[in-house]
Amino acid sequence: MGYVAVRGGGLAIEESLKLLEYQRARSGVTLEPDTIRRAFPDAIDQVMGESSLYAPDLAALALKQARGSIEEAVFLLRAFRSTLERPYVSCTVDTSKMRVDRRISAAFKDIPGGQVLGATRDYSHRLIDFDFARETPEAQRERAAELAQHFGVEESVFDGKASPEVAEAGGLYPKVLDYLRAEGILPTCENDDTEPVDVTMGALEFPCARSARLQTLSRGMTQAVEAFGYAAIRGYGPSHPTVGELRHGMAEVCVDVPGVEACDAEDAYYLGSIPLTEVESVFEVETEEAGVTTLSFEIGYGLVMGGAETKAIAMSVLDHCLDLGDARYPTQDEEFVLYHVDGVEAQGFISHLKLPHYVTFQSKLDTVRTARSHEGDAGCAANDAACAEAGAERAAAEALVDEKER
Amino acid sequence: MEQMYNFAFFDEASKREIRRAIFKGIAIPGYQVPFASREMPIGRGWGTGGLQVTLAIIGADDVLKVIDQGCDESVNAVNIKKLVAATTDVEVTEDTGEATIIQSRHRIPEQPLTEDQILVLQVPTPEPLRDFEPSEAKTRVLHAEADYTGAWLGLFDQIVKFGSTTTGADHPCLVNGRYVMAPSPIPRFDTLKLNDSDNLTILGAGREKKIYAVPPHTRVEPLDFEDYPFRVESFEGRACRLCGATDVYLDEFVDEATGKTVYQCNDTAWCAKRRAEKGGE
Numbered sequence A: 001m002g003y004v005a006v007r008g009g010g011l012a013i014e015e016s017l018k019l020l021e022y023q024r025a026r027s028g029v030t031l032e033p034d035t036i037r038r039a040f041p042d043a044i045d046q047v048m049g050e051s052s053l054y055a056p057d058l059a060a061l062a063l064k065q066a067r068g069s070i071e072e073a074v075f076l077l078r079a080f081r082s083t084l085e086r087p088y089v090s091c092t093v094d095t096s097k098m099r100v101d102r103r104i105s106a107a108f109k110d111i112p113g114g115q116v117l118g119a120t121r122d123y124s125h126r127l128i129d130f131d132f133a134r135e136t137p138e139a140q141r142e143r144a145a146e147l148a149q150h151f152g153v154e155e156s157v158f159d160g161k162a163s164p165e166v167a168e169a170g171g172l173y174p175k176v177l178d179y180l181r182a183e184g185i186l187p188t189c190e191n192d193d194t195e196p197v198d199v200t201m202g203a204l205e206f207p208c209a210r211s212a213r214l215q216t217l218s219r220g221m222t223q224a225v226e227a228f229g230y231a232a233i234r235g236y237g238p239s240h241p242t243v244g245e246l247r248h249g250m251a252e253v254c255v256d257v258p259g260v261e262a263c264d265a266e267d268a269y270y271l272g273s274i275p276l277t278e279v280e281s282v283f284e285v286e287t288e289e290a291g292v293t294t295l296s297f298e299i300g301y302g303l304v305m306g307g308a309e310t311k312a313i314a315m316s317v318l319d320h321c322l323d324l325g326d327a328r329y330p331t332q333d334e335e336f337v338l339y340h341v342d343g344v345e346a347q348g349f350i351s352h353l354k355l356p357h358y359v360t361f362q363s364k365l366d367t368v369r370t371a372r373s374h375e376g377d378a379g380c381a382a383n384d385a386a387c388a389e390a391g392a393e394r395a396a397a398e399a400l401v402d403e404k405e406r
Numbered sequence B: 001m002e003q004m005y006n007f008a009f010f011d012e013a014s015k016r017e018i019r020r021a022i023f024k025g026i027a028i029p030g031y032q033v034p035f036a037s038r039e040m041p042i043g044r045g046w047g048t049g050g051l052q053v054t055l056a057i058i059g060a061d062d063v064l065k066v067i068d069q070g071c072d073e074s075v076n077a078v079n080i081k082k083l084v085a086a087t088t089d090v091e092v093t094e095d096t097g098e099a100t101i102i103q104s105r106h107r108i109p110e111q112p113l114t115e116d117q118i119l120v121l122q123v124p125t126p127e128p129l130r131d132f133e134p135s136e137a138k139t140r141v142l143h144a145e146a147d148y149t150g151a152w153l154g155l156f157d158q159i160v161k162f163g164s165t166t167t168g169a170d171h172p173c174l175v176n177g178r179y180v181m182a183p184s185p186i187p188r189f190d191t192l193k194l195n196d197s198d199n200l201t202i203l204g205a206g207r208e209k210k211i212y213a214v215p216p217h218t219r220v221e222p223l224d225f226e227d228y229p230f231r232v233e234s235f236e237g238r239a240c241r242l243c244g245a246t247d248v249y250l251d252e253f254v255d256e257a258t259g260k261t262v263y264q265c266n267d268t269a270w271c272a273k274r275r276a277e278k279g280g281e
Helices: A009-025 A033-039 A041-051 A056-065 A070-081 A130-134 A137-151 A164-169 A176-182 A210-218 A222-234 A309-324 A334-340 A343-354 A358-382 A384-405 B012-027 B048-057 B075-088 B136-144 B149-162 B188-194 B268-280
Strands: A099-104 A242-255 A269-289 A292-305 B063-068 B101-105 B118-122 B173-175 B179-181 B200-205 B210-214 B220-222 B250-254 B261-265
Touching: A009 B075, A033 A041, A033 A056, A041 A056, A041 A070, A041 A222, A041 A292, A056 A070, A070 A343, A176 A242, A176 A269, A210 A292, A210 A309, A210 A334, A222 A309, A222 A343, A242 A309, A269 A309, A292 A309, A309 A334, A334 B136, A358 B250, B012 B048, B012 B200, B012 B210, B048 B075, B048 B101, B048 B118, B048 B200, B048 B210, B063 B075, B075 B101, B188 B220, B261 B268
Parallel strands: B063 B101, B101 B118, B118 B200
Antiparallel strands: A099 A242, A242 A269, A269 A292, B173 B179, B173 B220, B200 B210, B250 B261
8 A cells, every 4th residue: 555655754764864875875985075165166156155155165065965966955054054143244245346356248348457258168168078087186286287387376276265365366346337337328326225134034025125136036046047037038028138247256254343333444354255256237228208218228236156157147137127027027027036046945845745645635536526526416417428428537537546546 | 963953953043033923923813924934954845834833932841743644654744753853852742632732734633632732734835815816915915905805706716617615625714704814735624623722723834934823712714605615525434444433534545455445544643542542441
């Protein structure tokens, strides 16, 4: 009787966990979390970004425990995050002071400070490099030394952590959009110094504060944000942006000296720097000025942890979509977008379908049988032949239901 | 591993916040109170709402029972019980009468609960109007204005199409004459147990970030029409093959040996107790 096999669950769970552990242990390889952190910085970025927690060592440990599943590692880190007290709130992070190692603009060829391509796969050929299969640690070190010499930098092994030296390595660049504002092409906007909402400290409320929207998108499941963003620029929410600026670099995080709330850069404690990718996209929109329809620009904003550039661009698209809020397009419906981009929630609710549902199914069975018996009553009076046919169908359907239960 | 975490997993501030939401829920029966639902170490959608409620109210002297679909031994019940026990060291039980907190997914125990017990129900979809209106902003307005046309029309539509209402589990109820509430996917058979009960019932929806409650001795009326009264699942002429019970919710399955459909108490603790009592006689 497979249907009741879920009983005796305690023992079954213990054995299942042992089997899982056996599968992990018999792989015959032990990876140090430190190795994972250095070898897979992009995976670490994604786990930290979706978890809303900058913790490279823990992210590496979570990835190890999750055997490489990003979804599972995010789940682990988020659950850990739930247990942390939050004694401080950081000073506002000013991205114009970001130490930038890459910044591009698709809007202007000549931007103040120039385009900095930095390290990117954008123009790489996606050909599997079979040499990597045979790369030895010695060969890798030689390669690093050779490239360090090429770039005229002191050779050093990067441990995947944001040290002050790494943070200092990038340059300071003016923001491209400030240039456009100075040109009068973009409207200037006031800083919104409203205390931001923290969506991890309360349920989402609609209409949603912009800070709640941005935070939800930033910690959203990378692929979900990208899929919705793609839908928006492809046709479900006509929104085709020009990337005004995409910048990647290290941003300082400081907290106030206790008792002082001025966030004075001189006095505040420097905690460290975190890697961020920021995108400001420009959208052409129709507006009305003095009764005349004209064209102007609006901005969408994206900011994510690490180097998740596609996600950051998609976020900027969705930010703008949600500003427009045209109910015809799902990508402009804030409940549709914000409720469904969360990876842990999507994973949880979909996977709960694996739980037994036999009480609810029994209830459904009762409902379906009752409804079918009503149909039978009506049908018999009207047409005997149809009734016989319906009866046969009903018997077949019930047999099928019985079959499913087994 | 567990000693890395505080008593009952959460930090005290989190527990306090959840308790505030519970108090508000008790003060406004049937009203869905939004709360800062935390990510839990079990799947979101696997009972994290109920689990957060349990962890927020549990004390060292409590005795915990966890059931899933009527069964203490079901995998998810065991898993939740294990987590709470590991982080609190409270006593656990399968005996409904012994428990002070009963966390359940989709069933209310057959044994009537007392004023000293709290029932915590896990809720997947707390919004009874969700089928009718997908937008949360709009359903909140509908609740505020007590506009339950959608819920009534849904039932009316079912009667027109199928000759009876076709809600399975989770039949919407009017609580204290004010709020329409999703009682969680308990079968209709259990819905009536919520009315004028001696115990407090707290409902927690983790993924949807809502807590609501039915205080003791509160009116809970399933939505129905005079000419199409609320109907519970029928087990007429059927009895548990193990303990012979007839007035309980039954599981239906096929005996592989004989190919016949047989019935058994869904509430395994109730069934076991009845059999133990019979054996003792």
